[in-house]
Amino acid sequence: MAEYDIIIRNAYSNEHDRTLAIGIADGTIATLEKEIDAGADTEIDAEENLVGPGFVDSHMHIDKSFAACGERRPKGNESSFDFAEIMAREEEYFADASVEEITQRALQNIEMAVAAGTTYIRSHVTVNHETFGLQNMEAVTAARDEASHLADIQLVPAARHVPDEAGKRILSDAIELGKHSGSINEPVLVGGSDPAGSNKNIEGTIEAWFDIASEHDVGLDVHIQDGGTLGGYTLERLLEYTEKNGYDGRVTASHCFCLSHLPEWQIDGLIDEFNARETSVVSCYQSTRPSMPVRELLESGVTLAHGTDNDRDFVFPHGNADSLEGALVESTKLHGDRTFVDDYRWFDTNEGLGWLWSMITEQGATALDIEKQYGLKEGNPANLVVFDEPSPQWAIISQATRRYVIKDGTVVARDGELLPEHKVTE
Ligand SMILES: [Zn+2]
Known part of the structure; x- marks a missing residue:
């Protein structure tokens, strides 16, 4: 079994003003490091773009x-x-x-x-x-x-x-x-x-x-x-x-x-x-x-x-x-x-x-x-958004794509659409 459920690599955190790897396990942010030398069930490459809290x-x-x-x-x-x-x-x-x-x-x-x-x-x-x-x-x-x-x-x-x-x-x-x-x-x-x-x-x-x-x-x-x-x-x-x-x-x-x-x-x-x-x-x-x-x-x-x-x-x-x-x-x-x-x-x-x-x-x-319990900190609930722009400013200006929305460590939406298995409407 992989050590993490999700690892987001090359994630720019506005709060830390640097790129980080974010390791998510059991619904929480388990690790925030420059690099994480381990595997995950789901690997996401943020490509040095912004990853922010929901x-x-x-x-x-x-x-x-x-x-x-x-x-x-x-x-x-x-x-x-x-x-x-x-x-x-x-x-x-x-x-x-x-x-x-x-x-x-x-x-x-x-x-x-x-x-x-x-x-x-x-x-x-x-x-x-x-x-x-x-x-x-x-x-x-x-x-x-x-x-x-x-x-x-x-x-x-x-x-x-x-x-x-x-x-x-x-x-x-x-x-x-x-x-x-x-x-x-x-x-x-x-x-x-x-x-x-x-x-x-x-x-x-x-x-x-x-x-x-x-x-x-x-x-x-x-x-x-x-x-x-x-x-x-x-x-x-x-x-x-x-x-x-x-x-x-x-x-x-x-x-x-x-x-x-x-x-x-x-x-x-x-x-x-x-x-x-x-x-x-x-x-x-x-x-x-x-x-x-x-x-x-x-x-x-x-x-x-x-x-x-x-x-x-x-x-x-x-x-x-x-x-x-x-x-x-x-x-x-x-x-x-x-x-x-x-x-x-x-x-x-x-x-x-x-x-x-x-x-x-x-x-x-x-x-x-x-x-x-809010924000990119170890121990916080993994409620995160991966954008396709490098900063909050560009995210607002270009109305950035929300590539991934993660709630309690689970990807629930991709590219602006809720994943079918997480839909609640009939
Ligand atoms: Zn009102």
Whole structure:
């Protein structure tokens, strides 16, 4: 029997800035050396190209994915953004969809992400006490369990009207379901959105989120989408409650559009508090605004991760669950203009592209609180991607082929396709 299951030779590691041989045994990275003088069942020659850890997609909605598919044109493109209309489409869609259908689409979404090199996912899940109940949570917990050989999946149930008793109850039930269904032991968090815009009750909503999170001893990842000073104030309150509840390091604020609207002094204050409270921010290529202080956040030490958000549903008809594509879009969106003197085209530089790479890798690992087992280190799970380009920068620019995706020491995808024996969709 060979000493290793897989050896990847001539692998350029960005983390080590040199080429290495990676020996994989029993699902973990057993050896990282210049050369490995032994045999393996599978030998991969990376040809001095980049081998990196699996991408961390810090923000998806696998319960809604592919809802805008169908004949000829995506249904999600019937009108531009009208919140009431989108909510109505959501209710109509989920009233008709069975748990089995939602599970299949979630699995299809997971397969898509994994084929693109993602091995860690955090997905939001909508529950609704008025109409479709817990069905989405039932569907995605089933999908999470069925696809556990492809990706580690954290689930974040969210309910509307959370300050109301019925909203609180269904959110609690969703967390219990996520924690105790199946045999998978992955974190489940409290989700939600917009204490002001959605619930018209900033204090009540944030208080209810923390009550539920504390009761179940879970983290929080919430959509803060209100703009301007309203969004800024909401973030400030969220950070105050984080401190009050002893939740440092356990809270993520997603989207945070308001960061593109606030004056410098307010941004500075928020950056200090994000760092003091170890609160992560997640931006998505659709939601990043060109005027967001992304460089400032990253350089001042705030954990800023990336998610691909919705895929082909009634919110966004676009989406390929591809973090590398997200990084390229971010680079062009954050291009800036000549009034941004120092920042103009900074996200096109090697340094800027390097930061975008970190948003889909290490920063994501920190946001998901998995950084201790993440990356090219001996003893870590062998969740790796072999690219056909020599660096993160070239991988983003050329949208490199993901030659091999390896999850827990098994090759699960090749050249952008899931291997048939690892497929989970019917
Ligand atoms: Zn979202």
